[in-house]
Amino acid sequence: MNEILEILAQDARIRPEEIAKLTGQSVASVKKVIEKFEKDGVIVKYKTVINKDLVKEETSFVRALIEVSMTPKKDVGFDYIAERIYSFPEVKSCYLLSGSYDLLLEIEGNSVQMVAGFVASKLSAMPDVRGTVTHFLLKKYKEDGHVLKKRKQKQKLNISY
Amino acid sequence: MDISKKVEQLKPSGIRVFFDLVLNMKDIISLGVGEPDFVTPWRVREKAIFSIEQGYTSYTSNKGMADLRKSIVYFLNKRYGLKYDFEDETLITVGVSEGLDLAVRAILNPGEKVLIPEPCYVSYGAVVELAGGKPIFLKTSVKDGFKLTAKQIEKACTKDTKALLINYPCNPTGASYTKKELQGIARVVKKKNLIVISDEVYDELTYDFQHTPLSSLQGMKNRVIYLNGFSKAYAMTGFRLGWASGPAKIIAAMTKIHQYTILCAPITSQIAGIEALRSGLSDVLEMKKEYMRRRRFVVSRLNEMGLDCHMPQGAFYVFPSIKRFNKSSLDFANDLLKKKSVALVPGVAFGDSAEGHVRISYASSYENLKEAMFRIEQYLRK
Incomplete structure (x- = not known):
């Protein structure tokens, strides 16, 4: 999948400025790509997963x-x-x-x-x-790859070499 | 009561106190972690659980389970075209750490020297000293992208230089070598008749070019001890599983020490390792994609706020310079922790030449990284 779509599928609220930083593209070109996806119906809607x-x-x-x-x-x-x-x-x-x-x-x-x-x-x-x-x-246990139950924070050391 | 002189003389880590401080703190954002933030893929965990249910709880052969060694040999061949024999050229170890310890103990006579590029992983100097050898640190700097050059190796070699201990992609700098750069190193290694201990545990996390194992270069297989493990690629740090592949004579010597000291790596981990190699690569690629994004994000944010940061080519660390703030790396880390509750590792932990830098790990969620970058920026602005 297109990298911008992958990022948006994980977090619909992420701003184009941040996507630009994550992908190494310019903000303008990220915005343009998203607009095109919206226009073509590739991006249907931005929604929230609710339990x-x-x-x-x-x-x-x-x-x-x-x-x-x-x-x-x-x-x-x-x-x-x-x-x-x-x-x-x-x-x-x-x-x-x-x-x-x-x-x-x-x-x-x-x-x-x-x-x-x-x-x-x-x-x-x-x-x-x-x-x-x-x-x-x-x-319902899992929706679109997201487990609905809030998981406990895993125990990991705060610092290690 | 006296303890061994050798152990007594080992330099203690100068940042132990800082580590203890961080370990005991709650509600901090940590960018100081040297392990993936992902959990071991479920397929792998499930296999380990099932093996315990089935009663696989015994010793294995000293060298490690034949199935695991066969899987590794097959994997290395498919991935890199390497040809190792599973019987006498491969040994399963308790993480790369054990492999490294075995390697230096197997090859060093008292006083023999090992060249180690610095900044480097904290244990390198110590294991060489414990094995009776003498670590010679070759300083690399940001202007060379923290890369060792063939010339440096050649210049440092004396008649009792036995080996080069190299790690790429590198913890803490993230530097890695292209095939061409490695060929340069290989040339001088052959000329000076050195053994190379090559810690390639971050190989799957190479971003800008294909990772090349040193042992895959022409004429190198018979002088390289290739070390790798499951910790970073498959997020299996707690399983403590690694391996060494190398010339039969050296592997036999390492196995000798291993059988007296460790006996064998834990069977549960070995079974998990077989499963990781069988099915894990898709998870690895997913992780890598995520790390690539975070790397871009962190490097761009750090440079934006005036922490000069080169683009690392692998692992999950960036190693920005803090020189213009006129503080030691330990003071910088302490201050940032106290004022903004963000933890990172002072560069000095990785050798004297790493002073003036800090290690930031981007093996942390995007939300954490975003918040941490915001806090560091606030801290620098005050």
């Missing part, structure tokens, strides 16, 4: 992974139906997969009832959806 289990004010929320089997539509394949599904705001992620089912969705809602309602009345009701299997998430 929602620790967010206190959240009254309740539920996450589920849903396997969806579909009948592909003539000429447009899976993309057409996938778009109809991922356009629902409840759908946080959507992947097309090889294997025994076609789409994998990550759904977020306030309650089990809400997720159940979405599956029953929205998803299963679509003419091209042949079947769904819903798995409720119990705990």
Whole structure:
């Protein structure tokens, strides 16, 4: 991956001035590259990884992974139906997969009832959806390469030769 | 009660007190650490744990596990084209430190001299003295990029000069040698019939050019004791695992001492080492990429704030000059620690010629480095 992207993927808040120092490029050229990535849609968004289990004010929320089997539509394949599904705001992620089912969705809602309602009345009701299997998430350990649990500081000497 | 005269005469480290001070302090930012800030790759740790569960808790052969020696020989061949025999040209040691001690004890007769470029790692002079030899320090300076020249070696050689002890990339200066520079050194080494002890433990952390082992140069294999280990490349300092590859006769002599004094390196570490060589290179490359960025960042920040700093070619140290602040390196380090809670290592620890410099380790997180650079800048401005 491009070095600037690698750095941004680790820390979205890092300033172009710092990236310039890390990569040995000029600030202007770093800014230009980032702008181009943003314009081309390579950089979609700058976001924060949050461990929602620790967010206190959240009254309740539920996450589920849903396997969806579909009948592909003539000429447009899976993309057409996938778009109809991922356009629902409840759908946080959507992947097309090889294997025994076609789409994998990550759904977020306030309650089990809400997720159940979405599956029953929205998803299963679509003419091209042949079947769904819903798995409720119990705990998230790692997201995008980041372990969510805060790790203890490792014991290392303060100074050594 | 008397202790050995030789030990009594060993020069104590002048910065022991400073080290103790730093070791006992909390909430400081330390740029004084001589080990990677990464943890040993999980694959390697997992293998070590599993081996203990499986009951691998015994001695191994003196030379080290055959599988590890085979892996090392294979690795050296693939990486550098080196051809060593795993049976009689390779010995597994407890870190490079043991390998170094064995090497000098195996080759030196009383009074024989060993040339050592300075600034250098703290133990070099001491192990030579303990082995009955005489360390001759060859001073290198910032204007030569802290590199030893062939001319210096030639000039320093007398009839009882036995060996050259070289370390590149270098702790503490980060200096390293290109193939061409090494060829120059090799020429005079052959001319003067020296043995070379080459500590290449930072080889994987070479940034601006390919690392060349001295033993890979023509006519050098039969006079180089190549030392390497797992500490820096695989972040395995606590495993204490290294090896020596060299001429069969010398390796046999080293093995003789090793079998009486150490017996063998810990089996858990050896098994971990096999796994590191099998799967570790991708982790190594990730680490290296990260270090390269931090190196650029630190060098550029230090120069910006007026601490003259050359661009080191390897390891994870920078070695800026503090001469224009009219302070000894120890005073500078003490003062910075007291006023800004930033720890670094005074240059004088690495030899008299390193006075006027400090060693900054960038094996620390980017956030730490950023904050430390900010504090050093504030300290210099006051």
